Amino acid sequence: MSAPTTLLPFQPATISTAQLAAVSYLARYSGRTHILYSFQLREWFSWCDRNKLDALTGIQRAHVELYIRHLGDRGLMDSSVNTMMHAVRGYFRFAHIDGLITADPAVYARLPKIHRDESRTQGLDRLELIRFLQVAQSITVHHGALAYLLGINALRASEAAAVRIEDYADTLRGHRVLHLVGKGNKPATMPVTVPVLRALEACRGQRTAGPLVLGPVSGKPVDQRDVYRMVARIAKSAGIPRHISPHSLRHAAITNALDAGVPLRDAQILARHADPRTTEHYDRARGNLDRHGVHFLTAYVAGV
Structure with a gap:
């Protein structure tokens, strides 16, 4: 062959x-x-x-x-x-x-074991994320909207670039929501909190339809390269002394949610990870014995 x-x-x-x-x-x-x-x-x-x-x-x-x-x-x-x-x-x-072969020869093939305790992406801690969001809004309304989509809603660069004004027009069960198509063409719906909505509305201005985030110079819809450049500019203006990428903001959203006490399952939904083990890599405090499940179980059955 x-x-x-x-x-x-x-x-x-x-x-x-x-x-x-x-x-x-x-x-x-x-x-x-x-x-x-x-x-x-x-x-x-x-x-x-x-x-x-x-x-x-x-x-x-x-x-x-x-x-x-x-x-x-x-x-x-x-x-x-x-x-x-x-x-x-x-x-x-x-x-x-499909019946082309009688057995799957790869299903039990041994793959190298990877020992990773945490995601290696350089994220931002709580204070750095707050500063990043504040500085972004001071540059342009488009930088501000992009920062919130990445750092609060944990969107990927391609997802943030693809957001249209129509995508966050709906209300569902009392929540303003954002509709998007994520990795693997999987549709997702997530709430838009008040601070995020303010940033998106400031970016929208008088427009009623079309791509939300526009290039600060061209005025045209951004692509992934524009998103990387805009994030780098915000990080530099915020005085963050290391390389920050769009994924750093997504990483920051997930790690700070976990640090805030969001349960792993809910953080997984925020991140839209298919496997909870992926979300676990972002949990910086999972070795913290103060959060160990035995405390909650003991309190629950304290009467015995």
């Missing part, structure tokens, strides 16, 4: 079962995720071709683990090896679901 330089487009008359499975799997994704997963599958197909293996039929767990070892031998960090396996594992999982 020759390794395809691309998995799309293809000729239906000549496509192999392995390629069909790849095309079917990749059709589930779009944008950057599609690009990333296409790259990961091309790497898998190339390795199989070099080792005279069909990329789907006849693959066993040992082959998958040899590929994982190959990735490590290339000098990739353990976390990068795990990332490179996302598409490969999904590819086999759905090929099994």
Whole structure:
């Protein structure tokens, strides 16, 4: 089998079962995720071709683990090896679901263990976040709205750039809400608190529709690069002496929510994390014995 330089487009008359499975799997994704997963599958197909293996039929767990070892031998960090396996594992999982293979050879393949106690992103503590929000509003109303979307509602850079005026016009059960489409094209609805609404309304001005945050110079809708530049400008003006990115603000929103005592499940909803273990990485105080569950349980059953 020759390794395809691309998995799309293809000729239906000549496509192999392995390629069909790849095309079917990749059709589930779009944008950057599609690009990333296409790259990961091309790497898998190339390795199989070099080792005279069909990329789907006849693959066993040992082959998958040899590929994982190959990735490590290339000098990739353990976390990068795990990332490179996302598409490969999904590819086999759905090929099994679709009946193209009788068993999933990747389901029990051993991945490198990653020991991470905390997210490595440089966030902001409570006072730094307060200063960041205050300074942002003093630059332009667009900087202010962006800062609140990132630092309070924990939006990602692409999500904040995509917010439209119409997206926060609705009221649900007495709360003004923001509708957005998040990572993986998952829709989400979150409350807009009064300080955030004030910042958004100041940014909106007399406009009634269209993109909310506009570039401070161009007056055109911002993109992700503009968001990074605006955040860097706010951080510099606020005197924060380290690199601050849009994700630093999202990180700050999650860590400060946990520091404020927001339960892990509610912080997970704020962050829109599929796995609570991801949210746990942001909990800076989870080793604090004052917050240990035995205190609450003891108080609950203190009568015994």
